[in-house]
Amino acid sequence: MNAPNVLTGIKPTGQPHLANYIAAIKPALELAQQPNQQALYFVANYHALISVHDPEVFRNYTNEVAATWLALGLDPDKVIFYRQTDVPEILELYWVLSCFTPKGLMNRAHAYKAIVDKNAEEGLDVDTGVNMGLYTYPILMAVDILLFQTDLVPVGKDQIQHIEIARDIADNFNRTYGETFRLPKYFVKEETAVVPGLDGRKMSKSYGNTIPLFASSKELRKLIMKIKTDSTPPEAPKDPETSTLFTLYREFATPQQVEEMKRKYQTGIGWGQVKQELFEVIDEALREPREKYHAYLEQPEELNRILEQGAKRAREIARKTLQDVRNRIGC
Ligand code: ADP
Ligand code: TRP
Numbered sequence: 283m284n285a286p287n288v289l290t291g292i293k294p295t296g297q298p299h300l301a302n303y304i305a306a307i308k309p310a311l312e313l314a315q316q317p318n319q320q321a322l323y324f325v326a327n328y329h330a331l332i333s334v335h336d337p338e339v340f341r342n343y344t345n346e347v348a349a350t351w352l353a354l355g356l357d358p359d360k361v362i363f364y365r366q367t368d369v370p371e372i373l374e375l376y377w378v379l380s381c382f383t384p385k386g387l388m389n390r391a392h393a394y395k396a397i398v399d400k401n402a403e404e405g406l407d408v409d410t411g412v413n414m415g416l417y418t419y420p421i422l423m424a425v426d427i428l429l430f431q432t433d434l435v436p437v438g439k440d441q442i443q444h445i446e447i448a449r450d451i452a453d454n455f456n457r458t459y460g461e462t463f464r465l466p467k468y469f470v471k472e473e474t475a476v477v478p479g480l481d482g483r484k485m486s487k488s489y490g491n492t493i494p495l496f497a498s499s500k501e502l503r504k505l506i507m508k509i510k511t512d513s514t515p516p517e518a519p520k521d522p523e524t525s526t527l528f529t530l531y532r533e534f535a536t537p538q539q540v541e542e543m544k545r546k547y548q549t550g551i552g553w554g555q556v557k558q559e560l561f562e563v564i565d566e567a568l569r570e571p572r573e574k575y576h577a578y579l580e581q582p583e584e585l586n587r588i589l590e591q592g593a594k595r596a597r598e599i600a601r602k603t604l605q606d607v608r609n610r611i612g613c
Contacts, residue, residue: 286319286433288469291326291366291426294343295334298350299492300564301477301485304533305438307354309471313436314361321361322430322596323351325589328366328422332415348585349578350495353571358588366426368593371600375425378607382454383421391420392443424448428463429600435468439475440484442468459610463603474533478526482510496572499565506561516552527556534563 290310292302314321327344334340344365356363366372388394394417398408415422420443427435427448435445445468452463479485485492493505509526522528522544532540543559578585 289432294347353575364592511553517550
């Protein structure tokens with residue numbers, strides 16, 4: 283068997299935030315450092331087309347996600363790094379695998395179901411505001427994964443269902459034509475499965491409770507000060523495990539700082555003080571990436587060059603899988 287492939291994508295629908303980094307980008311970059319495997323990371327801009335219909339905004343979001351990965355240390359010589367829209371093979375396989383996806387499987391996908399439930403609650407037609415891209419989103423995601431014979435997909439917890447769907451679709455195809463696709467597994471870090479946002483709910487662009495990864499120092503401080511805490515007095519012991527501030531702190535501080543902070547939680551520390559220390563570690567950790575991020579955004583041609591180079595490599599793998607698929611189905 284060939285070296286395992288690790289693959290993940292980020293949808294460019296807004297500025298990347300701390301949870302994207304903690305749950306998806308950071309573990310993916312760590313995995314990419316390991317020997318004897320091939321990492322493939324991409325900007326899922328076809329997925330963003332479901333909701334972003336302004337070309338200028340679409341291009342900017344795509345560049346922002348690409349610049350984010352590079353600024354955080356992705357090495358495009360090692361990782362195959364590309365834009366989804368530069369790999370047309372994805373769309374060919376999309377049709378083929380649509381024919382192996384039971385409609386009922388899409389009805390059960392959580393993003394679609396959430397909209398249907400909300401529409402029903404509001405007395406609207408259940409499919410109001412649902413385009414076919416949204417409805418078949420999990421098929422496109424399955425293709426992203428299966429086309430590259432992916433073994434492992436680092437993501438946040440909300441994506442687990444999509445990876446299970448990808449396995450189901452692969453299995454349907456394999457049972458018909460013999461072993462064609464590898465069955466992917468998800469990689470979810472338990473501690474960061476759901477990163478909380480400003481209001482304590484899951485940090486998400488759709489809740490407007492995010493901290494943008496590359497906010498300026500000033501804005502970062504302002505947002506951290508807004509994170510919701512309870513009214514426990516400073517001197518009272520606090521539980522780090524249920525604290526949004528600690529969940530974020532742990533991801534940016536050194537192991538020694540983390541131990542110290544745990545002790546302070548036990549002996550008593552005011553939330554204001556925790557916030558200040560959290561701001562300091564995040565600001566320090568992101569200072570250099572923030573500069574690099576802005577530098578990349580000022581060189582869109584360079585971003586383009588890197589992504590096109592990555593797409594060339596990605597397409598070599600994609601073509602092999604697709605040729606095999608075409609042979610099997612009898613084209
Ligand atoms: P958003 O919910 O803000 O639109 P995306 O859907 O673009 O975020 O998520 C990109 C990646 O980041 C996915 O792997 C997703 O699982 C992960 N992710 C996003 N928000 C969180 C969160 N609050 N906790 C854990 N993982 C998250
Ligand atoms: N659905 C993912 C998200 O919302 C983005 C994505 C698209 C993805 N294709 C993928 C993630 C393939 C992992 C693998 O974040």
